[in-house]
Amino acid sequence: MSLRFDDPLPSLVAAFDRDEGDGRALLAEVLRQVARVARPYPDAWFALGRRDPEAVADLGARVYTTCARTTKGRFPFSGRTPFRAYFLEDFDGRAIRYHSFYAKLSITRELLRADYAHNLSSDPRLIWRADLYGEIGDQLRAHAERLPAAPPRWRLPGLSPTRGEDELIDVLRAVHERDVPSLVEQALRLGGPRTQSQLCRVLEAVIGAPPPPEVEEPVVNDDVVDRSAVRTAVLAGWVELAEEERALLRAIAAGESYDEVCVRLPQFAHKVAVNRAVERIGARFVERLSAELGAPAASRPPPKVLLDLVLDVLDTIGETP
Numbered sequence: 001m002s003l004r005f006d007d008p009l010p011s012l013v014a015a016f017d018r019d020e021g022d023g024r025a026l027l028a029e030v031l032r033q034v035a036r037v038a039r040p041y042p043d044a045w046f047a048l049g050r051r052d053p054e055a056v057a058d059l060g061a062r063v064y065t066t067c068a069r070t071t072k073g074r075f076p077f078s079g080r081t082p083f084r085a086y087f088l089e090d091f092d093g094r095a096i097r098y099h100s101f102y103a104k105l106s107i108t109r110e111l112l113r114a115d116y117a118h119n120l121s122s123d124p125r126l127i128w129r130a131d132l133y134g135e136i137g138d139q140l141r142a143h144a145e146r147l148p149a150a151p152p153r154w155r156l157p158g159l160s161p162t163r164g165e166d167e168l169i170d171v172l173r174a175v176h177e178r179d180v181p182s183l184v185e186q187a188l189r190l191g192g193p194r195t196q197s198q199l200c201r202v203l204e205a206v207i208g209a210p211p212p213p214e215v216e217e218p219v220v221n222d223d224v225v226d227r228s229a230v231r232t233a234v235l236a237g238w239v240e241l242a243e244e245e246r247a248l249l250r251a252i253a254a255g256e257s258y259d260e261v262c263v264r265l266p267q268f269a270h271k272v273a274v275n276r277a278v279e280r281i282g283a284r285f286v287e288r289l290s291a292e293l294g295a296p297a298a299s300r301p302p303p304k305v306l307l308d309l310v311l312d313v314l315d316t317i318g319e320t321p
Helices: 009-018 024-038 053-069 082-088 093-102 107-122 124-143 165-173 180-191 196-207 227-240 243-253 258-264 271-293 303-316
Strands: 145-147 153-155
Touching: 009 024, 009 082, 009 093, 024 053, 024 093, 024 107, 053 082, 053 093, 053 107, 053 271, 082 093, 093 107, 107 124, 124 180, 124 196, 165 180, 165 196, 180 196, 227 271, 243 258, 243 271, 258 271
Parallel strands: none
Antiparallel strands: 145 153
């Protein structure tokens, strides 16, 4: 007698389609699947450049929100939200998981790529590390033998001693050559088989990543800022915010801590969610303020200063406690 496996995912999606309030079990399943997909990705692919539990949970929450709320024009969604499309097309659990989590064009990987692109644009060291990883891969494919494993390891012909990562780094630092092809060869010859990611860590430690860019504190002359223009733009932007976004800004202006915000506004479940929401709201205000001020981009106050101006105006009009 064979056992029949009942995949719960289609019934969870159907329950959500009937009543969006019945989505807790579906959210839990989405978070579980996203955590599994996210496991091999390095820090650079996550919000704030760290793959910690909060960042993975934030990614899972955004996958769930996208599937529930965002209309997608491409196949198989065809102008519907993903959950709605899954229900109407009677997708089985395997198809739902494929399009939501595991395919190259899945919702999860789409958001991961967007976070990675954002992080690359804000930290030149990540670009350097991505280039190093790619150059190492080119050398491995051209000169090394791939061993069947997951993830694959690479070796050179012949016997090689096996060394731990820290020991191998110390050995390579004594090697005169600092070009990537030579270091890849020496790492495999002196340290034994390695994955591409392991080699990237080793070579980064030996070569040394470029220093982080210096961030100068902006000097802003308040006389340059047209306060009436700021007030007009803030008032117009305030009425466009959702109530939960207004509540978040009120809490920030009142000086509440992350923990206090998360308790009072449970839709912002953790620090990463709060940061992302503030960044999103701030970007909308900054865009409106920049247009209202009419100054060239180079001479406009930086986003943090403009957001401080937003909070100042909200305080004066009595919108903050």
